[in-house]
Amino acid sequence: MARIVVITSGKGGVGKTTTSAALATGLALEGRKTAVIDFDVGLRNLDLIMGCERRVVYDFVNVINGDANLRQALIKDKRTDNLFILPASQTRDKDALTEAGVEKVLDELSQEFEYIVCDSPAGIERGALMAAYFADEAIVVTNPEVSSVRDSDRMLGILSSKTRKAERGEGGLPARLLLTRYAPERVERGEMLSMEDVTEILSIDMLGVVPESQSVLNASNAGMPVILDEESDAGQAYRDAVARFLGEDRPHRFLSTQKKGLFGRLFRG
Amino acid sequence: MKGIFDYFRSPRQGSAKVAKERLQVIVARERSHRSGPDYLPALHRELLEVIRKYVQVGDEAVQMSLENQGNCEILEVNITLSEPERQE
Ligand SMILES: Nc1ncnc2c1ncn2[C@@H]1O[C@H](COP(=O)(O)OP(=O)(O)O)[C@@H](O)[C@H]1O
Ligand SMILES: [Mg+2]
Secondary structure, three states: OOOEEEEOOOOOOOOHHHHHHHHHHHHOOOOOOOOEOOOOOOOOOHHHOOOOOHHHHOHHHHHHOOOOOHHHOOOEOOOOOOOOEOOOOOOOOOOHOOOOHHHHHHHHHHOOOOOOOEOOOOOHHHHHHHHHOOEEEEEEEEOOOHHHHHHHHHHHHHHHHHHHHHHHHOOOEEEEEEEEEOOOOHHHHOOOOOOOHHHHHHOOOOEEEOOOOOOHHHHHHOOOOHOOOOOOHHHHHHHHHHHHHOOOOOOOOOOOOOOOOOOHHHHHH | OOHHEEEEHHOOOOHHHHHHHOOOOOOOOHHHHHHHOOHHHHHHHHHHHHHOOOOOHHHHHHEEEEEEEEEEEEEEEEOOOOOOOOOO
């Protein structure tokens, strides 16, 4: 049986797809057979971030509708062993993801994979609900910014009531936070919510903090998950998050400005 | 460009503090609505309408919170007739 993880947020553009690609790749690098599914019907993007956009033949909805089988639709990653991608459909039909269809595909994937990572679309509509419904746990991606934090809290509410686990009375979905686009120098100037602030407001465990980093844009330009960029701060932060996800205890890094200038040293101790 | 004077400012006096306070208030409110019965928002609206027949009050005049104490559910309604001075 696979463990199903949903990467969700409520708000768009916070880093869900970046995180899905990083987590799935990280798990595969650790030898866990992993499938990552793009639930963003009509706005397929995970394929670009994973760098497999030219190899898409069939998609998630094709499999649900029986136009293709999973073996035909799954794309085997070229760089990383143990990693497969199921792209989203570009159909405009928002109802294409039926509950029974999604369940069937997840059940079939569960036979073969250890982890299934579900990249949720933004919002709290059908696509986002479907991505979360069958999950065993959630990672809520948040930016240190008011609307993102509030939306994350709404999403936490949905995860605790509108998932299969919740409806079966098995309790809310276990959820952890991933704080991304974190800018320590702005936090130090008091212009951005800190990790502690966000943890306190949402009262939820922190899986990781990923700094705002040029390397994310570079990686997406190249079609390579940023976690493969071992030199980069964001790549290392994602490695830490994957290790924590797998149960390792690692301290958070990249929380403060590394290189303090002369004045910084003099006046801030 | 940030000048060197920025380094003299004491940390944590910027807008993040306000953001945190506002978020704590709105998250608490939305959580209490979420856990409460569906009719709470409508009850809130109608209470406001009734009060406004007699006194002019703002939307924040009626604050409701639902609490569980043992097997007893308590709906606390606070009605503030004159707005307290804003602290911002
Ligand atoms: N840590 C980061 N540093 C800099 N840019 C980031 C970071 N994380 C995400 N981004 C950028 O933010 C944008 C949205 O990211 P994406 O993963 O597509 O978000 P979502 O899937 O939530 O809509 C992209 O342009 C991405 O490159
Ligand atoms: Mg996305």
